[in-house]
Amino acid sequence: MTTSAEDRSGSQGSYVEPGEFKRDTNYITTRITADGRDGYPAEAGRYRLVAARACPWANRTLIVRRLLGLEDALSLGLCGPTHDKLSWTFDLDPGGVDPVLGIPRLRDAYLARFPDYPRGITVPAVVEIATGQVVTNDYPQITLDFSTEWTEFHRDGAPDLYPAHLRDEIDEVAHRNFTEVNNGVYRCGFAGDQDAYERAYARLFTRLDELTERLAGQRYLVGDTITEADVRLFTTLARFDPVYHGHFKCNRTKLSEMPVLWAYARDLFQTPGFGDTTDFGQIKTHYYAVHRDINPTGVVPVGPDLANWLAPHGREQLGGRPFGDGTPPPPPRAGEEVPALG
Structure with missing residues (x-):
């Protein structure tokens, strides 16, 4: 096996x-x-x-x-x-x-x-x-x-994250993001030789540059509402600066140094359902403590400062309706909260 x-x-x-x-x-x-x-x-x-x-x-x-x-x-x-x-x-x-x-x-x-x-x-x-x-x-x-x-x-007001008329485009965008970004950071981090790493690195940042162009003029990846494609990209972007930039050697630029993607990620993070399910402490502990072949000491870095995830993003100017005809979810259930930033 x-x-x-x-x-x-x-x-x-x-x-x-x-x-x-x-x-x-x-x-x-x-x-x-x-x-x-x-x-x-x-x-x-x-x-x-x-x-x-x-x-x-x-x-x-x-x-x-x-x-x-x-x-x-x-x-x-x-x-x-x-x-x-x-x-x-x-x-x-x-x-x-x-x-x-x-x-x-x-x-x-x-x-x-x-x-x-x-x-x-x-x-x-x-x-x-x-x-x-x-x-x-x-x-x-x-x-x-x-x-x-x-x-x-579904709750009353649940958004349509996979609208029928956009499914082909959502699937196409999500697949490309999986091969180049979601899985791309792992190909960088676990590359077994220099050539494999450099190929993975080039593919990753090529796609991030493409996403910058796509998102410069539209608030979300597909259509004018949050879809499955945004959910799938967000969880990688949220881990980029705390983990992938250093731990996985994805270090051309930090997410916080890519203005469009950084604003897009903050927009989602500040949307109910995204930031309130993201636990940066557990994220860092997992990658740095478990991946001992990459980080033999198991030491978890103190940084980066994550309070900037709460900074204004300005993406509202692009229009869009986060939940479409739906509504935001209520606050997390008791016992399902994550530590607050700041």
Whole structure:
């Protein structure tokens, strides 16, 4: 079995291998749908979303769950920012056990369904509470299904993050951002030789320059409202200066030195659902403490100063309606808050 790039950046520690860093995208593709065609119908209270605030892929599910108002239908279990070689763990909970699933490790839910599960234990994952079995860890599909298959449980005023008439463009933009940016920072950070690193570095900043041009004249990536494409880009941008610039050697320029992207990221951060699901402390702890082959000492840097995320961004001048015909989500539920900046 080859260890996946997702695993190297998350559940199984990190490994620098010769050549270009390649991501294993073989996930558990079972879907939770309105009609239950895979055997798992969308039902309130049946499932638990297991995430970690440190992980950019899991962070997406936290944002979308908040924006759509799925808190009553889908409970949340949070793993801590660090883990061992076996699994993400529930070390934030009393006794290190998830209070709903009754397990200390996310691995237990994977093995409950697949006793010989051969791949990394990744977040996010959706677990069926009654059986204790993982249903899916297919993170790109999870958020799309939140938007399209869980509509019965959306809050009043939930935005349409995946509007039908824009889906082709959203998919195209999101795919390009995945290959060049979301995954691109990992190709830089885990490159096994100089040539692979320099190729990844060039591709990353080429795409960031393209995004600068795209966003210079429009507030959001696709259309005039927040969509799935913005959610997916934001979680990488939020980690850029605290982690990727130094830790992953993505150091041509900081995000805060790219005026258009920096204003765009602050605009989203200051939008309910984005900044209030982003925990910079856990983000830094995860990357610097877990990736010991890149950061052998495990020392977590004190900087950068993150209060500037709250500075005015001026993007309102471009127009746009963040939630379209919908409304902002209410404040985070008690126990789901993140530390405030400043």
